[in-house]
Amino acid sequence: MTTQNREDYLINILRLTEGENATRTTELASYMNIAPASVTEMLKILSSEGLVEYEKYHGVKLTEEGLDYARVIRKKHHVLENFLINFLNVDKTTAHNEACRLEHALSEESAIKMCQMLGIQVDSDCQSCSTPCNAVLSEGIRITASLSDLNPGEHGVISHLKNNDSKVIKKLMMMGFIPGRKLTMDPDPYSNNVTIVDLGESVVALPADLASSVFIDTSE
Structure with missing residues (x-):
């Protein structure tokens, strides 16, 4: 399984559940436009890696490790979308599609630097950043x-x-x-x-x- 494939599953599970509930395999398959049997096989692999909790007929949910991983990817997606829309004047649909492809290649260090340059609002996914920028750390703490x-x-x-x-x-x-x-x-x-x-x-x-x-x- 490629890193991109793994990350696509994790971020889409996050989008469907926000890390709080389980989603059914059929729902995830429909959302990703992938055959349910293929989704089931992938969930078994993600489960063996400790990224999801999967039980047949009971659906799938992210583990704490999987949730952190997915949030980092989604944060990169938000950063890329904002950059494309606000700095390059790309339309929202194109920006979303481009961000879906680029989010897998963008390093977390570069994403943090882009956050600092963009001045975008800090979102809930920042809590999973491995090296939070001062925009995050300064919330409630006078670092800046x-x-x-x-x-x-x-x-x-x-x-x-x-x-x-x-x-x-x-x-x-x-x-x-x-x-x-x-x-x-x-x-x-x-x-x-x-x-x-x-x-x-x-x-x-x-x-x-x-x-x-x-x-x-x-x-x-």
């Missing part, structure tokens, strides 16, 4: 601070961007606010309703209304 909260002369590394408007994220990236880049606040950073930031190779005057979309890890 928005640029608008930094003090004059304070410095750090851009952790992630976050805004519901993809145009704002694009604008910030074009201005040089790329996750992983070091910055230092100007000694007098709030002149004329702009935030003045030293990005190493350039000094940028960022409109104050955009500063709250840039998050900084000041522990670096």
Whole structure:
């Protein structure tokens, strides 16, 4: 069984159950447009690998290991869809189909970096990320601070961007606010309703209304 085939089964079981209930073999077969007999054989293999709990006539559900695996794949899918739609202006149907193919090849490290660049909303699948980015870790824990909260002369590394408007994220990236880049606040950073930031190779005057979309890890 190929990795892609395994992941297709796991993510579709997750879509049908959300990791809480079992789904019948016939339901999964219909959802994936695969013969029930073929689905049964694959479920036996996944069960032997500890990824699902399968019992004939009682359906199939994900184990904790299988649930984590499936959530990581679905998160990659969400990241790819958002990138294709918001950055490349691909229509939603095409983006979904492309993400279905690409999600199997995208590494988790690259998915995290794309999350940080995209500024997409954190979703429930982030809980299964092996190395959660600061966008996840900072929920309820002050690991990062928005640029608008930094003090004059304070410095750090851009952790992630976050805004519901993809145009704002694009604008910030074009201005040089790329996750992983070091910055230092100007000694007098709030002149004329702009935030003045030293990005190493350039000094940028960022409109104050955009500063709250840039998050900084000041522990670096």
